[in-house]
């Protein structure tokens with residue numbers, strides 16, 4: 426027994442808050458890991474520098490272990506031109522029309538591929554996670570916002586403008602009370618079912634003087650995670666706030682089911698850590714609103730399996746290619 430030379434890729438998931446770098450072999454094992462905070466406040470160049478630094482560190486580890494480096498993959502929040510390797514727009518990072526591939530080529534003498542972070546997470550789940558058994562599935566990430574990736578007939582669907590599958594911005598609420606969304610519209614799924622929306626509704630319930638344990642906290646401490654904790658501890662108001670988000674999530678998922686006829690819907694992102702609390706309402710709404718013939722093919726709505734690693738694993742699979750992490754099987 427000892428370390429064996431393998432073909433590996435560096436996969437980096439660049440989040441607005443955290444940067445996750447993994448060394449992933451084409452057999453799907455993680456051979457190295459580097460985590461750090463994204464220096465978003467320091468500007469676009471600092472963020473790029475941190476990504477290059479993490480990737481260089483992991484590539485150095487790979488060389489020390491005698492591995493063959495297949496390339497570097499990077500998942501980026503926001504629309505990405507995956508063919509030209511250009512990040513079109515990432516407000517959290519301060520990136521706009523940034524030629525990421527060219528900047529990487531100055532440092533790395535290996536293939537470099539980039540894609541949107543949620544699409545990278547979808548590829549990760551397709552390769553090694555909950556999406557693996559399916560040729561057609563939808564992967565949703567529910568966190569600060571709501572993103573989704575579509576695998577249709579074994580292929581990742583990007584769309585001509587690289588923004589297919591914006592399930593977070595399908596409209597689910599109309600009228601003057603529809604909450605505003607980060608996209609500039611009102612009443613999007615993201616505006617009522619994301620972690621941000623759950624925290625906001627928790628704060629609103631507490632400030633209305635409802636009999637809830639949330640009211641004992643300073644408003645700024647009431648986040649989606651805290652709402653879930655209080656719901657789990659038996660607080661009826663917190664449970665209602667989560668249920669309401671779950672109902673909207675169910676409506677969004679039913680829309681995707683009716684539109685795309687997927688075999689499965691995979692739910693990831695931080696809110697999916699409360700899967701036991703949201704699952705009953707999500708399942709109920711999907712079974713009530715789903716088009717019956719499509720429901721016959723739907724094997725289920727499942728939680729994601731790779732957690733925080735999905736994006737970096739999927740990013741690595743961008744360069745490992747068919748057999749080492751391609752979607753098509």
Ligand SMILES: [Zn+2]
Pocket residue numbers: 593594606607608609610613614615616
């Ligand atoms: Zn929106």
